[in-house]
Amino acid sequence: MALSRKPVLAAVLAAALLLSGAAAQVASAKHPPVPIVAAGARSAVPDSYVVRLRDTEAVREDGVKARAESLVKKHGGTLGEVWAKALRGFGVTMSEEQARDYASDPEVEYMEQTQRRGVATPEPAMAPAGSQTPASWALDRIDQHLRPLDNRYSYDESAGEGVRIYVIHTGIRASHPDLAGRVGQGANFIFDGRGTDDCNGGGTMAAGAAAGTVHGVAKRAQVVPVRVFDCRGLTFTDSILSGFEWVIENAVRPGVVTFSLNDLCFDGSGNEIPCTPEGRQGMIFAQEAAFAAGIAVVTNAGDHQIDTCARSSGAAPNAIYVGSTTISDTKAPTSNFGPCLTLWAPGENVPVITHTGTAVLSNTTIAASIVTGAVALFMSKPEFADATPADIRDELTHHRSTFDVLSGIGNSPNRLLHTGPEGLFTVGDSLALTPTGDGRLQLTGADKNGKLVNARQSSPNSTSWEPWTTSVTGDWFTTGAGTNSDGRTAIGAIATSGDLWVRQQDAPNANRWSRWSSLGRPGDQAATRVAMAHNNSNRLQLFVTTDTGQLYTNAQQSAGSDRWGVWRVLQLTNLKLRSIAVSNLPDSRIALFGLDDTGQIWYARQTSPTDNNWTTFVRLPGFNVTSLAAARNGAGTIELIGVDAGGQAWRRVQTNETTWTDWTTVPLKTLRRVAAETNGNNRIHLVGTDNFGNIWQSLSSGGAFPAWTQIPGQLRP
Numbered sequence: 001m002a003l004s005r006k007p008v009l010a011a012v013l014a015a016a017l018l019l020s021g022a023a024a025q026v027a028s029a030k031h032p033p034v035p036i037v038a039a040g041a042r043s044a045v046p047d048s049y050v051v052r053l054r055d056t057e058a059v060r061e062d063g064v065k066a067r068a069e070s071l072v073k074k075h076g077g078t079l080g081e082v083w084a085k086a087l088r089g090f091g092v093t094m095s096e097e098q099a100r101d102y103a104s105d106p107e108v109e110y111m112e113q114t115q116r117r118g119v120a121t122p123e124p125a126m127a128p129a130g131s132q133t134p135a136s137w138a139l140d141r142i143d144q145h146l147r148p149l150d151n152r153y154s155y156d157e158s159a160g161e162g163v164r165i166y167v168i169h170t171g172i173r174a175s176h177p178d179l180a181g182r183v184g185q186g187a188n189f190i191f192d193g194r195g196t197d198d199c200n201g202g203g204t205m206a207a208g209a210a211a212g213t214v215h216g217v218a219k220r221a222q223v224v225p226v227r228v229f230d231c232r233g234l235t236f237t238d239s240i241l242s243g244f245e246w247v248i249e250n251a252v253r254p255g256v257v258t259f260s261l262n263d264l265c266f267d268g269s270g271n272e273i274p275c276t277p278e279g280r281q282g283m284i285f286a287q288e289a290a291f292a293a294g295i296a297v298v299t300n301a302g303d304h305q306i307d308t309c310a311r312s313s314g315a316a317p318n319a320i321y322v323g324s325t326t327i328s329d330t331k332a333p334t335s336n337f338g339p340c341l342t343l344w345a346p347g348e349n350v351p352v353i354t355h356t357g358t359a360v361l362s363n364t365t366i367a368a369s370i371v372t373g374a375v376a377l378f379m380s381k382p383e384f385a386d387a388t389p390a391d392i393r394d395e396l397t398h399h400r401s402t403f404d405v406l407s408g409i410g411n412s413p414n415r416l417l418h419t420g421p422e423g424l425f426t427v428g429d430s431l432a433l434t435p436t437g438d439g440r441l442q443l444t445g446a447d448k449n450g451k452l453v454n455a456r457q458s459s460p461n462s463t464s465w466e467p468w469t470t471s472v473t474g475d476w477f478t479t480g481a482g483t484n485s486d487g488r489t490a491i492g493a494i495a496t497s498g499d500l501w502v503r504q505q506d507a508p509n510a511n512r513w514s515r516w517s518s519l520g521r522p523g524d525q526a527a528t529r530v531a532m533a534h535n536n537s538n539r540l541q542l543f544v545t546t547d548t549g550q551l552y553t554n555a556q557q558s559a560g561s562d563r564w565g566v567w568r569v570l571q572l573t574n575l576k577l578r579s580i581a582v583s584n585l586p587d588s589r590i591a592l593f594g595l596d597d598t599g600q601i602w603y604a605r606q607t608s609p610t611d612n613n614w615t616t617f618v619r620l621p622g623f624n625v626t627s628l629a630a631a632r633n634g635a636g637t638i639e640l641i642g643v644d645a646g647g648q649a650w651r652r653v654q655t656n657e658t659t660w661t662d663w664t665t666v667p668l669k670t671l672r673r674v675a676a677e678t679n680g681n682n683r684i685h686l687v688g689t690d691n692f693g694n695i696w697q698s699l700s701s702g703g704a705f706p707a708w709t710q711i712p713g714q715l716r717p
Contacts, residue, residue, distance in 0.1 A: 186224045322344065482533065
């Protein structure tokens with residue numbers, strides 16, 4: 001059956017058009033002909049051509065459409081679509097002889113005979129979605145750095161809300177329950193009377209993997225169908241160009257494109273044939289035009305087991321190309337590979353939706369759609385409001401990837417997509433470290449039952465710990481700890497009600513404690529984070545953030561006292577702070593580090609060791625984190641330990657009072673929370689919890705941190 005063509009526009013109006021002065025100068029010039037790419041290829045459409053104009057003064061003054069009409073009047077043919085943004089060109093139906101005239105025109109930069117292209121069509125369903133665990137392995141894999149998987153997909157609470165995902169594909173089945181109410185008004189460039197409805201399944205699959213309520217990454221993002229492939233997954237070059245033109249003209253920011261194109265070409269009877277590599281440039285022009293217009297394009301690497309750089313559909317320099325991986329972190333058997341690939345994502349045997357229901361499928365379109373959903377997740381955050389496509393690509397490659405866990409990928413970048421745990425600041429820190437009177441560290445935490453637990457090092461500077469002791473009371477969810485001037489440990493704990501309570505050891509290193517004393521809710525707001533520091537007046541000082549993002553402080557009335565003062569707002573910023581970390585500068589001034597809603601780090605410090613005057617918060621440059629700890633090293637400078645959205649721990653060191661080194665990685669371990677304190681030998685001891693609540697430690701040696709080792713027991717993740 002012959003592949004039908006969509007109708008082209010009517011011939012150019014007969015009225016004569018006067019050339020502008022600039023155009024006349026161009027028209028009179030002589031120029032060697034450009035080659036007509038893919039002319040005569042088996043996949044070429046007879047008498048149909050794509051023409052790209054040079055970026056001349058005439059084009060800039062008159063516009064692409066006017067210059068196209070002028071050339072058609074000059075050389076003949078019937079003008080088709082005009083792509084001012086996607087190509088700086090137009091489509092035209094004409095004879096081979098007329099095409100040669102166009103190729104010799106000095107205004108023409110590039111010509112291609114229109115090609116019949118295709119995209120992979122989903123195979124029949126292999127398993128219903130109802131058989132999957134609470135999260136598919138693909139979603140489960142992208143929210144943690146390392147395996148084994150925890151049968152759970154955690155994501156930021158924004159879930160991509162407010163972001164539009166433009167799906168340039170076969171349309172979208174808007175009635176599918178996984179996308180209900182989130183399919184926007186799109187555009188159709190396949191003129192078969194079906195509009196943007198998907199009769200192939202590929203577009204619905206892509207939309208569902210990116211944003212499906214059950215099967216997708218960004219569960220509140222809107223998907224917009226841009227239909228450029230027909231029911232069999234077939235199309236023409238100019239339909240794809242028209243799709244990109246529409247997106248560039250109409251996209252609402254924040255937005256991202258997911259686009260799939262495989263090395264599939266077809267002859268006039270619809271039979272699959274090899275693609276000619278010369279026909280790739282039009283697709284590259286379109287993707288680069290979207291990039292230049294401020295729209296990121298995420299596309300599949302392809303499914304032909306070849307180097308992505310060599311695919312006949314091209315590799316646009318600024319597009320985000322995604323390869324497909326298996327559940328065992330290997331390259332999927334059919335996935336393309338190579339240095340033109342940007343990163344990898346799950347794509348083998350993944351539960352997805354189609355236009356008829358659900359299926360378990362394998363292809364790089366799924367992988368690219370999962371990455372698109374991840375882009376929507378972070379684009380919905382305020383700090384990405386003005387992000388460029390280059391910013392988005394850098395965010396993926398630098399901060400949203402797990403490095404060096406993949407095998408069998410050849411010379412490809414070893415980056416696996418990583419979205420990180422859910423909402424940056426939704427629960428409190430479940431552990432705290434503090435020195436004791438005899439030089440050992442004490443670890444305090446809240447377990448999964450809401451009980452407070454304590455353990456001390458077996459000896460100073462050791463990585464072994466005494467058995468845990470457990471509190472009688474429960475209902476605790478976050479803790480902080482500090483050391484009195486006489487060596488007694490004090491604990492601040494926040495109950496699920498938002499009230500803050502404190503208690504202290506009866507004597508240094510004793511297992512006897514004072515009764516809990518309530519300090520209430522700061523400003524009648526629920527407390528969410530607590531940290532303690534020892535000020536130069538030999539008193540412990542509390543710092544607390546609340547559920548409204550306010551920062552409060554309180555101090556002992558005298559050194560070692562069980563009595564505390566009144567809560568005072570510490571108004572050092574207008575931002576909402578969701579977490580807090582503290583340490584001391586060499587002269588005993590307290591250094592304060594706050595995390596805002598977006599994970600940015602803000603730094604303030606006392607102006608004098610003995611007063612309550614502070615500098616204003618200033619933002620520390622660098623990427624954002626979800627958990628933060630601070631400790632002073634043997635050289636007297638503060639080190640920050642941050643956990644990024646993917647659970648990777650990072651370290652940076654203060655170089656003077658106001659400047660810091662860049663982040664450097666700590667040995668790989670997927671963590672949720674981290675605490676830091678200085679051992680008696682001035683080595684920094686890190687303790688963190690993973691997604692399961694398992695406890696891990698790393699004790700610095702020679703200025704570096706070794707591999708993490710496990711501490712027996714579990715805390716709340």
